[in-house]
Amino acid sequence: MADPARARKLAVRIRQIVSSAIESQIKDPRLGMVTVTDARVTSDLREATVFYTVYGDATQAADSARALASATGVLRSTVGRQTGIKFVPTLTFVSDVVPDTARELDAALERVRSADAELARLRENATYAGDADPYRHPEADDEPSDAAGAEAPSEQSRNAS
Incomplete structure (x- = not known):
């Protein structure tokens, strides 16, 4: 098994190579506006999956898929030449x-x-269907209690004397 970091680096490099090769080398008229969005390489570096999107309708996407399938050999040899690795991974194109x-x-x-x-x-x-505040509140909170009112004058009368 290869190092996962190496697989990620190879995937990034494959994405760059394939996108530039599609732009410059592949002259298939069926190939629409294809954007390579991602590439993933297996941990053994034997297979690469290239994800792409196509600007257009379903027929343009189907035509682009056929064009990419027919150009897989050219793209794989370009990847092999530019990466210089011993075993070039097989390329599989998947619509993103x-x-x-x-x-x-x-x-x-x-x-x-x-x-x-x-x-x-x-x-x-x-x-509101009922009261705006449907909760019950104790009435003691609303009115001052008699004990508090009775204490207040007695305190005032002590202070006055």
Whole structure:
């Protein structure tokens, strides 16, 4: 097994090499606007998974996937030449679902914001069904007690004398 740090460094290097090679070497007309988002290498450095996104609709994504599959050999040899490692990992291209998930989360957050705004709008003119304060409070807290009122004059009369 290789060092995990070495696998991470190789994955970063593969991502850089593949993205620049797609831009400069691959001339397939089926290849759309492809962005390499991530690369992961297994711990034995034998297989690399390259994640990508395609700007466009589903047909452009499918065409780009076919173009990347046909260009895998060229890209693998480019990775081997530029990295100089003994065994060049096999490349597997996987469409990245993170942007789609982010769009779904943004849409869900927007729905929640609009529901909160609607609830706040309905709450502005709302009134309580019962009392505004439904809890019972002891009446002793509301009125001064007789013992406190009786002590106060006696203290005042002692001070006056």
